[in-house]
Amino acid sequence: MSSPKQIIERLFNAAGIKxxxxxxxxxxVNNEKIYNRILSKNSLGMGEGYMEGWWDCDDLDGFFFRILANQMDSKIPIDIGTVLTVLKARLFNQQTKEKAKEVAYKHYNIGNDLYKKMLDKRMIYSCGYWENAQTLDEAQEAKLDLxxxxxxxxxxxxxxxxxxxxGGLAKYAAEKYAVSVVGVTLSEPQAVIAREINKGLPVDIRVQDYRDLNEQFDRIVSVGMFEHVGYKNYSAFMKKISVNLTTDGIxxxxxxGGNTTETSTDPWINKYIFPNGMRPSAKQITTAIEPVFVLEDWHNFGLYYDRTLVEWLKNFEQGWPAISKDYDNTFYRMWRYYLTVSAVSxxxxxxxxxxIVLTKQSSLRGYQSVR
Incomplete structure (x- = not known):
């Protein structure tokens, strides 16, 4: 019978890792207990072990590339914790109004200074558009313009x-396109900066759940938020957007997005990074939009997120000395782990x-796709 160490060694060897x-x-390996921890907790044990210094790696990027490219993450035996997480997600709505606030508290409210150091000058926390960009600032401006x-x-x-x-997108749209903007977020610290940078512009920043909106808008946009909606709420989300969008709106x-339909997220990501979040699949999205929207355009530039995350990691590491007094070494290792595994994914x-560009089924307007 193989020991936990032998099982993990075989798995890693198959991916070219010793x-x-x-x-x-x-x-x-700094703590021999890591083998049992990985087998008993899967990705959660792997991530927590790294956070606590039970194992180290000089090239974390190269490690994750070999793990994910060889799909080794799916070959570790499923632990009871993962099974319970999946069952919980299937049985209960993890993105109710009250639960939706949890990600704001645990992720977006952990310090504006952290995000100022990590992100571009506009503090855009989503994938940049690198088609003709050379810097992170250029990639994010190109994305906003797109x-x-x-x-x-x-x-x-x-x-x-x-x-x-x-508030970076609201500011860009108000200044460059002379539109008025209502922006909603569940994060008070985000709203403070968003209101500050949009002072004097026709921009109204609210701390409000999208489910409480009942107004009319010519255009609606949602960037990097749908990952927090949850599959049980996709249809309701689309219907709420439709109700708030004018007949000829966009x-x-x-x-x-994920390649396969799932109903839960990685246990480590769920516990430490994005509580109650999940990647939607194309099937889940199209099922939700079919009753209310016409699909006008679907543009995939996922490879650009790799470069965006690598830039964020560089900025984070360079800015760490200035913010380290507000965090600890466990947080530093957790954040490096999160940014690195995300880039490789x-x-x-x-x-x-x-x-994805959508128009209402009741609209008679035509739409010319933009790239």
Whole structure:
């Protein structure tokens, strides 16, 4: 009968990774209990073990690439914790109004200074558009302009930004396209900065759940928020957007997506990074939009998220000395782990990034796709 160490060694060897080997992507084990922890908790045990220093790796990027490219994450025996997480997600709505606030508390409210150091000058926390960009600032500005052109914004229009973050898109649209904007977020710290940078512009930033909206907008956009909606709420989300969109309006959905239909997320990501979040699949999205929207355009540029996340990691590491007093080493290791595994997940095409343009079924307008 194989020991936990032998089982993990075989799995890693199949991916070209050696325990205490000489290659930079090999892992160094600092606590022999890590083998049992991985087998008993799967990805949660792996992530927590790294956070607590039970194992190290000089090239974390190379390690994750070999793990994910060889699909080794799916070959570790399923633990009871993962089974319970999946059952919980299937049986209960993990994204009710009350539960939706949890991700704001645990992720977006952990410090504006952290995000200022990590993100671009506009604090855009979503995939950049690198088609002709050389820097993170350029990639994010190109993404904002692409969104505005896809929405076909015109002076005087009213735009709703669902999940407005720190207000960068609202500011760009108001300044460049002369539209008025309502932005909603569940994060008070985000709203503080969003209101500050949009002072003097026709921008109204609200701390409000999207489910409480009941107004009319010429255009609606949601960037990097749909991942927090939850599959039990996809249809209700689309119907709420439709109710708030004028007859000839346009809705643009910018979201991370998965290749397969799932009803829960990775246990480590769920516990430490994005509580109650999940990647929608194409099937889940199209099922939700079919009763109310016409699909006008579906644009995938998921590979650009790899480069975006790599830039965020560089910024985070460079900015760490200035913010380290507010965190601890466990947080530092957790954040590096999160950014690195996320970048690799897009590189190996496990995750996608979709921009989807929708119009109402009652609309008679034509739509010319924009790239």
């Amino acid at each position: 325990i205490n080997g000489n290659d930079p992507w090999d892992i160094r 969104i505005c052109r896809k929405l076909k914004l015109e002076s005087g229009m009213r735009l709703l930004d669902v999940g407005c973050g720190w 809705f643009l959905l910018h979201t991370i 897009f590189r190996v095409r496990k995750n996608q990034l979709w921009q």
